Amino acid sequence: MKNKQLNIQQVGEYFKDGMTVMVGGFLGVGTPERLVNAIGDKGIKDITLITNDTALPDKGVGKLIVNRQVKKVVASHIGTNPETGKQMIAKELDVELVPQGTLAERIRCGGSGLGGVLTPTGVGTIVEENKQKICVDGKVYLLEKPLHADIALIKAKKADKAGNIIYDKAARNFNPIMAMAADIVIAEVNELVEIGEIVSDEVMTIGVLVDKFICVED
Amino acid sequence: MKNKQLNIQQVGEYFKDGMTVMVGGFLGVGTPERLVNAIGDKGIKDITLITNDTALPDKGVGKLIVNRQVKKVVASHIGTNPETGKQMIAKELDVELVPQGTLAERIRCGGSGLGGVLTPTGVGTIVEENKQKICVDGKVYLLEKPLHADIALIKAKKADKAGNIIYDKAARNFNPIMAMAADIVIAEVNELVEIGEIVSDEVMTIGVLVDKFICVED
Amino acid sequence: MKAKERIAKRVAMELKDGDVVNLGIGLPTMVANYIPKGINVMLESENGFIGLEAVGESADPNLVNAGGQPCGIIPGGAMFDSAMSFALIRGGHVDVTVLGGLQIDQNGNLANWMIPGKMIPGMGGAMDLVIGAKKVIVAMEHCSKDGSAKILKCCNLPLTGKGVVDLIVTELGVFRVTEKGILIEEITPGVTIETVKSKTEADLIVSDHLIYMKNVS
């Protein structure tokens, strides 16, 4: 079996200017900090960032915003990182705000081969602008399209050497669906175990979805 | 906290003639046999049955077909139960065949407040008859609509008294999504434990979705 | 008791035993402190779990509420991913959501996520919550800091949801959104209907069964 483990120095080769990257986490909880830092270290530019929120200026993906490495962000919330709003108002950063549940479904669609979902969320609000409205059995829905990325960076508690993953508590959030929706998936895990040590019923993200991982302590 | 545990005699009161019922299982594996038998015992008629397949004549939901309790079945496969095909050809049973992945998504939609999904599955086949085709970014998809039931009968390995559930191996299949998509959810479990004995990270179907359960050995 | 506490205490009375409840950040979070004895609710946290407790046994960096603050989880609680969290919310599995409001109008429209020209935090999970929860309660102070009305004939801020609000609880009373308009059902002792009307732009219908606001003592 192929070795999926990388050290942090090897991660940089997967990052390219202009890449679309999904990063797991909710206000930085469940965000792979070392992988995010590696994007910073390599000085990658013009990133399209898909993530729930832009965290804090010194935490999670917030650092990429502060470093001005991001060209566009697709997120549900940017309020905890004032830098995001500043760059948006100055038209230095393109921000697409997406309702959180819609963001989750769009990512799930991207990983599941679906062309979109119909959601009632956002009907009658500015979220419906430029979107197709579809009536099903008398109720109006917005057609929301899939999101897909070049690379997804996810955070987990534990992996086995095959890449099977277990998340910890509220650090799960967007990580499992992002692991479905990118060409390359790199995980940052705190603990590495032998194959067979994670029971098949308890696997939360299956190994074949995870291309590479680094193992570091928090 | 309300007691969710029933004995098998109490289950019958939840069944009504003409009900739409989802039943978990794949060729009978992961099907709550006792709950299905209880439908038989009560002699419920004119059921709309949503299930992956009609199992075998003497196993799982197959018995309901043989007993002629089912008016309509929505399933992906009926080949292992010859009685289903016979009744269909005799126009005694209405059969809606749905690709398995589409069936899963339609059930998930029904439980998730979505108005439908766009799937490429079935485009160019008879599955597309009477369905809206929607083009997204140059690719054609079928709009597949939600499925919802009056009652879902699911099978699990273990529950705690709050109804939190853990499934066993390939007996998981359609059970978790059906537990989202019905007004009333009744589980058949093999083991009952105290609240707190199932770790929060390992819960597969959350207790608030499960209205009632019976605990029986297989 | 301060206005916010009175509001939170009154909202808590709306919760029924067994309800699945999502509480927004700020004032709505305070509702958890006033849930009556004998009423067990399951608090859903949209970042991915059910069984939220206000205070955890210990500060676990991976156990935070939707505001990113440390929290706990009750025995019998469960974790899930964001897709499942919003499947629960959008799918009608949440009985009650309590949110703050910038503006509500007599059509039940709610605006609470952005003010054009100011910093825009984003809607987070609010748009899903108001469309998906069976009951939407707005818990807020009756007027803006500048004294202007927040319960309007027609919202002029960008909406969070259209026709979604069921109940509004403020320090002045309890207001139900009905097909005919906004019905004042409870009023705070010592406050007159005239005072409430003067602080409300929407047409107010006074309930035939108007009572003093419950639980304000």
Added chain:
Amino acid sequence: MKAKERIAKRVAMELKDGDVVNLGIGLPTMVANYIPKGINVMLESENGFIGLEAVGESADPNLVNAGGQPCGIIPGGAMFDSAMSFALIRGGHVDVTVLGGLQIDQNGNLANWMIPGKMIPGMGGAMDLVIGAKKVIVAMEHCSKDGSAKILKCCNLPLTGKGVVDLIVTELGVFRVTEKGILIEEITPGVTIETVKSKTEADLIVSDHLIYMKNVS
């Protein structure tokens, strides 16, 4: 070696190390017996797991393949629900699917799920597999039991998928579906092109690099 075994053995050569593979019921299942040494594939079972083994340590009633037969799971395998199973399949996470066929035509159309007027078993997961897997291989005997051709100019049975087939492996050879039509790339030793053509309704293009069918010894 019988025809079915030769077909299964040849299909197995198409699998690459690390591939995620779904094998249909019947002949395709036999492919698992011939996977070359050094090639590790992960078999996906659409009823809800990855890491299928042909034989389990013990007969566990809850561990069956998509045909309902007892099976095993390798260390490192994982279980999931049906929505996830088909998210994997439809989402392009399955590298290869191997299915049987009733008819295939030169546009890559596949019919393998029903014959009007006969018993209709249902499509099960086949329609998702052919649309979602990166590579679709049809493994089948070249002709029907009555001797009629199955590789046609145009399918007349209801389709399983439109333009989905990449490769056809029969006891007579290996056929690639290309934009120009069906290309015979490998032929079984002792069989002539004329024989293959006589048993094939579709126009056959003979590859400039036609070779004997690999792995037939």
